[in-house]
Amino acid sequence: MWLRFSSFVVFMAAGAAAGWWLRGWPAACGGIMLAALAWWLVDVWRALRVLRSLRDGETAALPSMRGLWGEVADRLRRLRRAEQRRLEDSERRLQEFLEAIQASSNGVMLLDAEGRINWCNPTAASHFGIDIERDRDQLIGNLVRDPNFTSYYAHPDPNRNAMVTGSGDSAGRPVRLAVRLHAYGEGRRLMLSNDVTAVEQAEAMRRDFVANVSHEIRTPLTVLTGFVETLQSLPLEEGERARYLELMAQQASRMQTLVNDLLTLSRIEGSPPPGRNEWTPLAALTDDCEDEAQALSALLTAGQGAAHALHFEPAPALALAGSRTELMSAMSNLVSNAVRYTPAGGSVTVAWQLLAGGQAEFAVVDTGPGVAPEHIPRLTERFYRVDRSRSRETGGTGLGLAIVKHVVQRHGAELRIQSTLGKGSRFAIVFPANRVRQAAGSAQAVQ
Template sequence: MLDSAGRIEWSNLTAANHLGFDPQRDLGQYVRNMVRNPAFTAYLAGGEFNHEIQIDGIGPRPSQPSKISLQIHPYGKKRKLMITRDVTAVQLAETMRRDFVANVSHEIRTPLTVLSGFVETMQSIPLEEADRTRYLSLMSQQAHRMQTLVSDLLTLSRLEGSPAPGPGEWIDGEELLTHVVQEARGLTQAISTTQHRIEPVPGPAIWVSGAKTELLSAMSNLLSNAVRYTPGGGLIETGWRLRSDGWVEFFVKDTGPGIAAEHLPRLTERFYRVDRSRSRETGGTGLGLAIVKHVAQRHGGHIDADSTVGEGSRFAIALPPNRVRERVTG
């Protein structure tokens, strides 16, 4: 609340935190002295309060100010009521939305351009049967790439828009491992002239609690990434490991080129790729690790990544003790 001269008569703690003053100590101070922002000074002096303005507020770090929306309303006898809102999260969400739309558009534009080019060629130029077959094969690859992208986007949307799984069913860890290993072996046969050595590592006999389709999707994404980025003939080891703290890990260790340390914190961002050309050549969408992260978090866990350039990488999905129990045999 401001008096007729623009001095602070009263403020709640929220507005004071937004604008960076003390709601008790700074009573009676001119608000223009408390909020030293050119846009706010001009707004206050102009007297046109039929719209709100945005200014920088106090953020977690000087390089990351918050975004504060404020508007002044006439109140009583020449007083003014100033209302503030922290819109940092709204602006961040809008930025993420724009980036997401731009990324999806970019990812779809390339295969669409290739497809339209081939269609135009086939419509306008007589082709030999061999050329026709080759063009149709390339068109099929690009169509499959778009289908995979859409499928991954729908998976992410479903994960983000549905409640986290409860205790769910208890699934045999060995069954999950066998399933994803078979998928990975099929993938290496399809994309590598020299097949990878995909070796399950003996581990504990366990049951895992959760959504089976989600766990299979996350595990499969980790293994398929290893196949796509490890040179043909390389060794990929995978399995379960029971940690001393009661957590369980599904891990994938490869002998690929490795990932530089500066890339590791961003690997689970949507569409983030260390090597874009390599990812597209092998059919990656840039969404696999984002899916893995969401599945792990929905099950109370997290994803761990360690890598050394020139030696290889190790990725793991860590699940909490309440999601695992040892399988008793006999």
């Protein structure tokens, strides 16, 4: 401001001096007026330069000058740079926010007041089978035709979810989505979706598990209760009493077996994966399985004349890494299942085989009734039985193959099932090469 006043005074003094030198005092007054006009024109010209730059939006090209307008131009440049930095920062934060939403495992979709799709992340596009480029500005009601969604969209409630069927749903692979709408802006809506298929399946498995356990325990308890009441209320001969007590012992043993299997399954699921510090010779595992199989076969075929033909081929001189208890549980379950489901007089063959790449296969082959192809994928489910009456007759709990599946997974192995209805089955566990080595004291090498 002081510079501006100084320049004005200088202009006035120069005009007065020029007029005085030319014509005296009258000319000096005219010189002052002409100097004032010239100063004003220069000032207006400088102002117009600043305004022209502002009008063109080129604040970065504001003229560099001194004086008031120079300071104005300089301040405008600084304000423009500060604004640009704020815009860049806002743009960066917005981009980071959008990247976070893009990477979210939940579906996010923005709808306008009429229900048209403005934007959605890849998860939402996958949930509803939407192509964001193709389906942008399409009505969401035309793309998602689930009746539950239609009803929920007509009367949205931000405090509850609508359960709808997702894209790719099929009988073999159900897809269930939890959808919720939130209002924002002027009639706009934020739609969130979450894949709850696994949660619903887990809940269904939990309900089935509780129902199956209750059913499996209720049956022997009912038998025990009936026999106890009979023993308490009726005078029985010694032979009848002994027979009732034997039946009660069988039912108690069945419940004990069920509880033991449940505890085994719970322990396996809740414990850390087995390491490779404990090595068990294959021969020891095979011998234990053979002893159990012979005892079980003798029990099941007692009084039937023909026993099972059990063939246990010699195990190679190899050792297996992992939990011996778990390995024994898995192998004995496969062998006992083969014995239970093979009629008296049938054969069960157990053998180890060294596969290419150093893998070891434990296989159990029986001549039982076999399993239909549609049942094979579900055999490892808890309490799943192809023939419930046959399972109960042989004392099975329905948890054996579930235990086998978990042991196999924990040891990085693979369970292979082959079966032909009416001809028999082959159950095999293939252990990875890094869990197989030469047994201590043996000269046989792993090929």
